[in-house]
Amino acid sequence: MKELYVVQIGEPLDEVEVRGLRRGAGIFGYEVKLGERMKLLEGWLDGLRGQYNAEAIARWLGRRRGKSMAVLKRDLFVDGLNFVFGVALPWKGVAILSTYRLRDRDVSLFEERVAKEAAHELGHLLGLGHCANRLCLMSFSNSLKEVDEKRLWLCESCRAKLGL
Ligand SMILES: [Zn+2]
Ligand SMILES: [Zn+2]
Secondary structure (H helix, E strand, O other): OEEEEEEEEOOOOOHHHHHHHHHHHHOOOEEEEEEEEEOOOHHHEEOOOOEEEHHHHHHHHOOOOOEEEEEEOOOEEOOOOOOEOEEEEOOOOEEEEEOHHHOOOOHHHHHHHHHHHHHHHHHHHOOOOOOOOOOOOOOOOOOHHHHHHOOOOOOHHHHHHHOO
């Protein structure tokens, strides 16, 4: 089985987050391997925004063998956007995912959201772009509403691109 290597940044992940990651990776036939834990670095924090710079984290992670996903509980941004759920740098084999805005009192909803966004970023690592089908997990989500509207499901056209 193919492995998605998960780097935990900052606070350790909850069981529900790990379950979500496993479900998301499973869509592509990947198994989650929990890897090292890393400290949050002060240099990644934009003090004014109170958010962490996803690109700074990605630069720091560098190039990796296989597919890796750094997961953290803090809020992420990239220049030009108020926030991002995650980013992927396919040429480095690295994605970053924040569970900060996905959290909900309903743990099964939280797990589902983590699964969708983890699968979305892994899809990018595997070479998929954004999909126009709003139900497909590769559609771009700019809000929780959009995350909840799409499904933990890959449309025919995205499947075909991967030969699934
Ligand atoms: Zn995307
Ligand atoms: Zn699609």
